[in-house]
Amino acid sequence: MGISDVIPVPVAIDEEIEKWTIFGRPVAEVWFTTTEKIHQIIEMGPIKNIFNWGRKNSVYFLMQPMGCCGVEMFVFGAAPYDSDRFGCIPRNTPRQTDVMIISGYLTRKYLPVFKNLWEQMPEPKWCIAIGECAISGGPFYDSYNIIQNTGDYFPIDVFIPGCPPRPEQFLEGLINLQEKIKQRKDKRDY
Amino acid sequence: MLKRMMIKNFSWPLKTATQEIEITRLYPERMMELPAAERGIHELDATICIGCGSCARVCPNSCIEMVHYKFGNPLKNKKMQFPQIDFGRCMFCGLCVDECPVECLKMGKKVVMAGWERKDIVKGPEFLATKKFSAKEVSDLEAEAKRIAAEKAAAKKTAAKEGGAKEGAAKKSAKEGGAA
Amino acid sequence: MTTASEVLSSIQSAFPGAVLDSRVESDRRLWATIDAKTILDVCKHLSSKLNFDHYSGAAGVDWIARKEMEVVEIMASHGAHQVVAMLKVKTHRESPSAKSLTGLYWNANWYEREIWEMLGINFEGHPELYPLLLSDGLMGAWPWRKDYKGYPDLTTGERAVAITTPEGYTEYRFPPTPAEIEAGTVVVERPKYPSFREREEKEIKSDSEMIMHLGPQHAMVPGPFLLDILVEGERVKKAFLDLGYIHKGIEKIMENRTWLQGITYTDRMCYVASLSNNECYCGAVEKILGLEVPERAQYIRVILEELSRIQSHLIGTGEFLTLIAGVGYAPWQYMIMDREKIISLIESVTGARLTHTFVRFGGVRNDLPEGFAEQCKKVLPYMKSRTEEFIELFAQDPIYHARMENIGSISPETGKRMGCSGPVLRATGVAYDMRKEDPILVYPDLDFKVITGTRGDSADRIDVRLREMLESIHIIEQCLDRIHSGPIKTEAKIPKKVPAGEAYYRVEDPRGEMGMYVISDGGDKPYRVKVRGPFYATFQTLTPLLEGVYIADAVAIAGSMDGCPSEADR
Numbered sequence: 001m002g003i004s005d006v007i008p009v010p011v012a013i014d015e016e017i018e019k020w021t022i023f024g025r026p027v028a029e030v031w032f033t034t035t036e037k038i039h040q041i042i043e044m045g046p047i048k049n050i051f052n053w054g055r056k057n058s059v060y061f062l063m064q065p066m067g068c069c070g071v072e073m074f075v076f077g078a079a080p081y082d083s084d085r086f087g088c089i090p091r092n093t094p095r096q097t098d099v100m101i102i103s104g105y106l107t108r109k110y111l112p113v114f115k116n117l118w119e120q121m122p123e124p125k126w127c128i129a130i131g132e133c134a135i136s137g138g139p140f141y142d143s144y145n146i147i148q149n150t151g152d153y154f155p156i157d158v159f160i161p162g163c164p165p166r167p168e169q170f171l172e173g174l175i176n177l178q179e180k181i182k183q184r185k186d187k188r189d190y
Numbered sequence: 191m192l193k194r195m196m197i198k199n200f201s202w203p204l205k206t207a208t209q210e211i212e213i214t215r216l217y218p219e220r221m222m223e224l225p226a227a228e229r230g231i232h233e234l235d236a237t238i239c240i241g242c243g244s245c246a247r248v249c250p251n252s253c254i255e256m257v258h259y260k261f262g263n264p265l266k267n268k269k270m271q272f273p274q275i276d277f278g279r280c281m282f283c284g285l286c287v288d289e290c291p292v293e294c295l296k297m298g299k300k301v302v303m304a305g306w307e308r309k310d311i312v313k314g315p316e317f318l319a320t321k322k323f324s325a326k327e328v329s330d331l332e333a334e335a336k337r338i339a340a341e342k343a344a345a346k347k348t349a350a351k352e353g354g355a356k357e358g359a360a361k362k363s364a365k366e367g368g369a370a
Numbered sequence: 371m372t373t374a375s376e377v378l379s380s381i382q383s384a385f386p387g388a389v390l391d392s393r394v395e396s397d398r399r400l401w402a403t404i405d406a407k408t409i410l411d412v413c414k415h416l417s418s419k420l421n422f423d424h425y426s427g428a429a430g431v432d433w434i435a436r437k438e439m440e441v442v443e444i445m446a447s448h449g450a451h452q453v454v455a456m457l458k459v460k461t462h463r464e465s466p467s468a469k470s471l472t473g474l475y476w477n478a479n480w481y482e483r484e485i486w487e488m489l490g491i492n493f494e495g496h497p498e499l500y501p502l503l504l505s506d507g508l509m510g511a512w513p514w515r516k517d518y519k520g521y522p523d524l525t526t527g528e529r530a531v532a533i534t535t536p537e538g539y540t541e542y543r544f545p546p547t548p549a550e551i552e553a554g555t556v557v558v559e560r561p562k563y564p565s566f567r568e569r570e571e572k573e574i575k576s577d578s579e580m581i582m583h584l585g586p587q588h589a590m591v592p593g594p595f596l597l598d599i600l601v602e603g604e605r606v607k608k609a610f611l612d613l614g615y616i617h618k619g620i621e622k623i624m625e626n627r628t629w630l631q632g633i634t635y636t637d638r639m640c641y642v643a644s645l646s647n648n649e650c651y652c653g654a655v656e657k658i659l660g661l662e663v664p665e666r667a668q669y670i671r672v673i674l675e676e677l678s679r680i681q682s683h684l685i686g687t688g689e690f691l692t693l694i695a696g697v698g699y700a701p702w703q704y705m706i707m708d709r710e711k712i713i714s715l716i717e718s719v720t721g722a723r724l725t726h727t728f729v730r731f732g733g734v735r736n737d738l739p740e741g742f743a744e745q746c747k748k749v750l751p752y753m754k755s756r757t758e759e760f761i762e763l764f765a766q767d768p769i770y771h772a773r774m775e776n777i778g779s780i781s782p783e784t785g786k787r788m789g790c791s792g793p794v795l796r797a798t799g800v801a802y803d804m805r806k807e808d809p810i811l812v813y814p815d816l817d818f819k820v821i822t823g824t825r826g827d828s829a830d831r832i833d834v835r836l837r838e839m840l841e842s843i844h845i846i847e848q849c850l851d852r853i854h855s856g857p858i859k860t861e862a863k864i865p866k867k868v869p870a871g872e873a874y875y876r877v878e879d880p881r882g883e884m885g886m887y888v889i890s891d892g893g894d895k896p897y898r899v900k901v902r903g904p905f906y907a908t909f910q911t912l913t914p915l916l917e918g919v920y921i922a923d924a925v926a927i928a929g930s931m932d933g934c935p936s937e938a939d940r
Contacts, residue, residue, distance in 0.1 A: 079213050079214060080213060080214060080215060081214065081215055081217065082214045085214075132251075132277075132278055132279055132280065132281055135278040135279075135308065135311075136276070136278045136279045138251065138279065138281060139250060139251055139281050141251065141279065151308060156308075157306070158304055158305070158306060159278060159304065159305040159306075159307070159308055159310065159311050160303070160304050160305075161277035161278055161280065161303055161305075161311050162282065162301070162303075163280070163281035163282050163283075165301075166301050166302075167215075167217075168215075168217045168221065168222075168301065168302055169301065169302055169303070169304070171217045171218065172217075172218075172302045172303075172304050173304055175218060176304045176306065180306060185306070
């Protein structure tokens with residue numbers, strides 16, 4: 001997963017440029033470098049850290065209450081815990097979000113829908129598993145309808161135990177995620 | 191009429207805003223005060239745990255596993271088995287705490303925990319134990335346990351000998367007689 | 371006053387030979403096994419002659435040892451009398467079938483569908499026998515049957531296979547494992563029925579109609595469900611509901627946990643009313659065990675349940691306001707702020723914010739902490755003044771009234787016929803409250819009113835909830851005055867194994883009538899636990915209510931029901 005997924009790369013122009021020559025040598029080598037090369041430089045250098053600094057302070061999460069943890073998610077987003085302090089603002093549509101909070105049981109019937117929501121989110125995106133149902137199936141681990149290891153389907157960066165976790169733990173999860181983004185250790189490697 | 195009502199509605203937020211009450215709980219800076227009954231992360235007193243495993247049996251999610259741990263009390267817990275809790279499964283219901291016969295497992299006021307990997311939130315006795323013995327104390331206790339075991343064995347032996355002496359007196363004398 | 375024995379003799383005289391077996395548990399409970407052929411006539415007799423106008427639900431039980439299945443119809447009355455008749459109909463285990471009551475009681479529809487998809491009992495004469503909770507992959511496996519091998523060895527974890535479709539979407543399939551094939555739980559012959567999508571597309575009659583999807587992901591309803599509305603212009607022509615997105619199979623799981631462990635699962639059925647659920651389950655088991663709860667424990671239970679009702683109504687009203695006005699609407703923040711105060715009170719006793727696991731058989735887990743009464747006396751007057759302000763705020767806001775009045779109105783007759791309960795039914799003017807109807811704990815000694823509305827519309831439902839909060843505060847204040855020290859647990863030893871028997875216990879959940887039907891076969895685990903949830907019944911009334919309203923009102927009506935899909939799905 002490179003930066004080219006985030007910023008659209010005009011591939012056709014790149015290819016065209018590579019064909020140009022100057023004094024018998026490709027223009028790209030002599031005159032100016034390709035977009036790919038610019039991206040490689042960004043990947044290596046401190047510019048990427050600036051990118052991630054911006055990303056980590058604006059992690060919008062999807063309001064997606066699925067169980068008991070969903071009720072705590074309301075509280076976490078509302079005045080008593082005020083997630084806005086960390087740049088975490090609840091959004092109602094996956095198109096505007098960066099973080100998917102799995103806040104409950106994933107069932108056979110809901111898994112395809114949930115995957116759809118995940119795919120609708122624009123890159124870069126992260127995933128947090130909140131509560132034991134999201135981590136391991138929880139009390140329903142042996143049910144006929146529950147998916148146990150959500151980690152197999154989604155790249156979960158932070159695991160928050162609790163049933164349901166207190167809103168403080170939601171905050172802790174987001175702080176952990178921010179730390180992970182800052183250290184560039186997240187699963188999808190942004 | 192309508193205007194008056196609208197103004198009255200606006201007076202509500204104004205009133206709340208000027209009350210100077212603290213609503214937001216500023217978590218990372220300050221943790222709110224939790225009640226004594228709070229069911230947070232478990233605390234294990236390894237010095238009195240007897241390793242009976244009743245917590246593991248009562249757990250509805252079977253998230254407790256008994257594992258070996260060095261710094262417990264070998265006098266009470268002969269096989270040195272202590273609970274290891276998978277917090278990715280634990281639902282903090284408190285049944286294990288109610289069930290513990292020696293009240294060594296408690297639920298504390300610490301509630302915050304996060305793991306970057308799934309295995310990070312499986313916590314063994316090392317993490318859970320709030321009270322434990324040092325290595326020296328353990329070796330002393332082990333020595334004492336050995337001594338007690340040896341004493342017991344000796345007592346058993348003597349008891350067996352005495353019992354044997356009474357029962358097998360005739361045999362012995364017969365043997366002695368045979369030897370003689 | 372009709373009693374259970376009178377009901378029994380009335381049936382026996384009207385239909386000689388129809389009652390195969392009967393037991394009168396008390397004046398309020400009648401258990402009878404009815405001949406399968408006459409069940410429709412008996413029910414007709416009950417509803418027309420004996421005022422059994424409330425079809426409370428149905429449960430299917432698989433008696434594998436006896437090679438039969440049972441359908442238990444639960445009947446009650448809306449206040450005419452307090453008898454709950456549990457009528458059992460037996461059927462063979464091979465090709466089980468029973469007569470459908472949908473012609474007599476409109477709301478039997480969902481209960482029978484659920485029994486069909488879970489146990490495979492076919493209902494003759496049912497208009498739409500389609501799956502309700504299960505995904506298509508599990509249909510035909512009959513997961514609630516006792517010989518279902520998918521539990522507990524062959525669960526669904528790690529089995530989903532991701533397939534990317536040509537369009538680029540990810541789909542999941544659940545192929546059977548070799549062990550499953552060997553065990554024979556693979557669905558060989560799936561019952562034939564049109565899928566949900568096909569059913570709703572069949573209703574599109576002209577080009578000017580289209581289907582709008584609301585869900586399954588909702589921002590402000592704590593649980594996913596799919597509400598599809600068929601619209602023509604701005605009007606809703608027909609609504610379709612699809613549940614089961616968070617169907618967890620709690621009833622099946624509880625059959626495989628010990629009696630004590632079962633309490634933890636009742637918490638997670640409806641997480642904003644977990645104390646009522648605890649109470650309902652423990653009450654039913656106490657009934658089988660014949661336990662007496664000490665008075666102090668009863669008062670503690672009542673105090674906490676009423677506190678729980680306040681917080682549930684607060685969050686329900688708050689959700690409703692966000693649905694009609696957006697997340698930034700200030701009352702939502704106010705309600706969450708106030709709710710935190712109540713939650714802190716509950717937490718100081720139970721130690722958890724939502725899932726309390728607090729009620730035990732014959733008592734409660736722990737005593738009230740020191741200074742609880744003082745804390746209550748500080749918070750409750752504040753809550754009272756706030757609630758009065760909320761009521762005033764809603765009463766005087768002309769915009770709110772223009773938007774909410776006469777929207778989604780239910781008449782008392784319709785409400786009774788549709789089987790809804792709780793604030794939704796009380797808003798229509800029917801004073802039907804389990805705390806008066808089937809009193810438990812110390813409720814008979816307490817003085818409180820049953821709050822009713824007049825119009826039965828969205829505004830009334832909210833108003834009833836808010837005024838009920840005042841009533842709850844009044845109840846708690848009485849309890850705090852009357853409570854005195856004493857034991858909090860019964861002295862009798864609670865056995866690991868519960869003697870064989872059955873019980874049906876009803877409580878007033880914040881959302882309405884909550885009933886649990888518990889069967890014990892003398893083991894250390896329940897044989898069957900059937901949950902009659904309040905929101906399941908209310909949910910069912912949503913689709914007919916939405917017919918003919920504006921699209922914008924659909925959300926206002928659905929929100930005013932105070933939804934908890936988790937409890938409907940179980």
